[in-house]
């Protein structure tokens with residue numbers, strides 16, 4: 001045994017309860033596969049099955065009324081908190097903004113260490129395409145693995161927070177980023193990446209040796225240029241489903257979220273992403289299925305070799321990626337046992353897949369879906385609706401690119417047999433009017449998916465979210481609770497007949513799992529974007545939640561989240577831990593704040609300049625500041641920004657990069673004329689907002 005890991009074991013023993021030496025859990029494949037033990041939360045989805053179900057039942061539907069705050073920790077400097085914490089023997093670990101990892105002693109509520117991978121310093125121009133958010137970490141034999149937004153995978157000592165190794169997993173010259181959680185199995189750690197909207201990216205996942213950080217295998221989710229030779233027969237097979245010169249645009253298929261390890265078959269399942277670009281007429285003119293976009297792909301976990309795939313959206317052209325979580329469950333369907341994989345990708349269908357074979361068992365709509373009528377049971381393929389491919393130029397389609405279900409994880413409760421899914425009911429206008437497929441070129445560190453997205457979004461007050469309880473055997477809804485807003489977080493379900501879910505409006509609720517009756521609600525003072533977890537220390541069950549508003553719905557799509565008033569930097573970020581005898585009062589967070597757009601009446605808006613500014617804004621600024629310049633709280637609302645009004649201040653920030661440490665990159669290539677055009681655009685948007693406010697809209 002290495003000295004470092006010996007030290008880790010000793011430290012873990014000493015940290016045991018109140019000076020008593022307790023046996024430390026060896027976090028390996030056996031431990032992570034253990035569904036029955038509820039004390040720890042060892043993996044992103046708790047166990048390998050990714051069910052987010054805890055067998056703990058000290059907190060139940062009968063006594064939930066007594067749940068209160070045991071303790072909380074303010075997290076100054078943190079911004080987006082999306083991550084699922086892990087718990088190992090009374091220590092809680094989580095990744096925060098820019099992949100800073102925290103270790104907290106649950107018994108004392110005290111911080112043990114933090115690890116800062118200095119993501120902003122390492123990011124270079126990738127600061128333009130990434131967010132601060134990180135969805136989670138993994139733990140294996142005394143080591144924690146965290147990916148950084150700039151593309152590194154780092155191993156750290158769980159006892160001390162010291163870095164053990166660091167591996168760059170992407171080409172830093174390309175706009176790849178990572179905010180997903182790595183997964184571990186068989187002394188290997190696997191990670192994917194994202195970024196297809198900002199450059200010509202080819203998706204892949206890579207497995208590394210947990211001891212050394214050395215690459216074990218890599219699997220590409222889309223084929224490269226045939227002239228370079230294919231990596232293997234799988235790539236040659238996939239290439240037959242593509243047309244044109246797709247490799248020039250990368251193809252896409254990045255694996256930015258869903259990864260599930262299946263110990264029963266020793267396979268890893270990838271949930272693959274959308275096309276690069278979205279628009280298939282550009283990416284693969286003439287059509288084709290475009291394998292393995294928008295698919296579940298099964299690989300041998302030890303070799304990374306292809307086993308099977310099931311494609312949810314052949315020939316995708318709507319950003320309907322299949323990156324959502326994949327949950328493993330043993331079901332009985334029509335009297336037969338099925339080793340099932342449950343998957344609810346963006347496209348709005350709920351899929352039950354036989355994971356032994358990769359064959360579709362069933363698929364039904366869980367929300368409003370107009371791009372396809374149904375999934376054909378025989379072929380396993382969607383029956384697309386006429387017009388869905390916006391072949392006549394533009395089409396309003398359900399769902400939008402945010403999907404009926406996004407990355408906010410669902411949970412499955414084997415007691416009730418139900419899946420608890422946060423859903424969205426919003427259409428998208430898909431258009432490629434004015435785009436010439438042959439002339440379109442991939443962006444480089446700028447946003448452009450090859451679809452003309454609306455650039456003038458104004459804040460919407462929409463309550464189009466729901467928590468849906470779905471029966472995967474009968475493929476039908478059992479209950480539903482409407483939710484405020486749209487961008488609601490992931491769920492947790494327990495042996496106490498409970499479902500927990502935070503909400504966009506700053507509340508955490510518990511529902512009765514069987515019938516959806518709300519039983520308990522508490523105000524956390526900020527929109528929730530992270531899923532809760534539960535665990536047990538010294539015989540007591542706790543529920544923990546990170547509060548920190550974030551994700552693409554808060555950054556790019558500020559128009560659908562601005563209604564909540566979780567303004568940039570305004571509300572307190574926290575870790576909150578609940579228990580049945582908890583009586584700690586949570587200090588009030590600052591109330592919702594709404595952008596006061598500066599109309600600046602003496603500024604004459606030039607329509608042409610404003611239009612030019614809108615293009616520049618979409619390419620360079622929308623990633624963080626929001627479509628239509630409406631901030632959902634991730635970055636300052638530029639319609640209200642004083643700095644954006646003054647030429648010199650604006651230039652110092654936008655070109656000079658003076659706020660880089662706050663996450664704002666410099667755009668050296670922007671000219672004074674470009675900045676002026678953006679100012680015209682911002683004033684135009686500010687006046688639209690003030691007019692809308694005056695009209696009471």
Ligand code: CA
Pocket residue numbers: 196197273274319321
């Ligand atoms: Ca995408």
